[in-house]
Amino acid sequence: MTTYEQLFENNKKWIASMKEKDVDFFEKLAKDQTPEYLYIGCSDSRVPANEIMGLDPGEVFVHRNIANLVVSIDMNVMSVINYAVANLHVKHIIVCGHYNCGGVKAAMTPKDMGILNPWLRNIRDVYRTHQAELDGIDDEHDRYNRLVELNVQEQAINVIKTAVVQNSYLANRYPVVHGWVFDLKTGELKDLNINFDEVLHGIQKIYDLTGEFS
Ligand code: CO
Secondary structure, eight states: OOOTTHHHHHHHHHHHHHHHHOTTHHHHHHHOOOOSEEEEEEOOTTOOHHHHHTOOTTSEEEEEETTOOOOTTOHHHHHHHHHHHHTSOOSEEEEEEETTOHHHHHHTSOSOOGGGHHHHHHHHHHHHHTHHHHHTOOSHHHHHHHHHHHHHHHHHHHHHTSHHHHHHHHHHSOOEEEEEEEOTTTOOEEEOOOOHHHHHHHHHHHHOOSSSOO
16 A cells, blocks of 8 residues: 555656656646647546556546536536637547446446435436336346446537537537547457547537537
8 A cells, every 4th residue: 555655755756757758858748738638537546547548748638527427517527628629629539438437336226325416317317318228238237337338428429519519520620529438357448439420410400509500
């Protein structure tokens, strides 16, 4: 177990290792950020965004919350998406869930979770939207894994519903939104291959905010 004091020792070692790779690393880091990617993932300590993608500081803008949810009235995630698209001009937005997600598991459990109820309700709504498919899966663990994937898919669609993403895509053909799942048992990232154009066209009748498609 790492002690609290060790964290500062670790920090010194990390500084040294980064400088060893590039002596000007911190001068460059302090100048500006121009990340190509926005990553929206789960807060789970086992899914560190930069590390699983092999990216250095400065290369990915990150937002994490319980079960990687994109809720339209959550000012936090909406501010992150708006800033990443309008100011940082990210080319890709990745929603990344993970198997064995405690948040998704909790949403599958019929129990009063107190303050977490309204948050987990978003996942229960994903279940309801895909109830026919999910109820058709007999094995509980397989059903749980599938809900993790469907939750990622629905949250990616929620990103596509935002005005800032729709307007930027219309003008620039980016950002493209992706849905991934991280497998804790193997360390692998699985691309759910969400067809961005198809999803955008599919939801435009109801969710278009650009006025271009009416
Ligand atoms: Co999780």
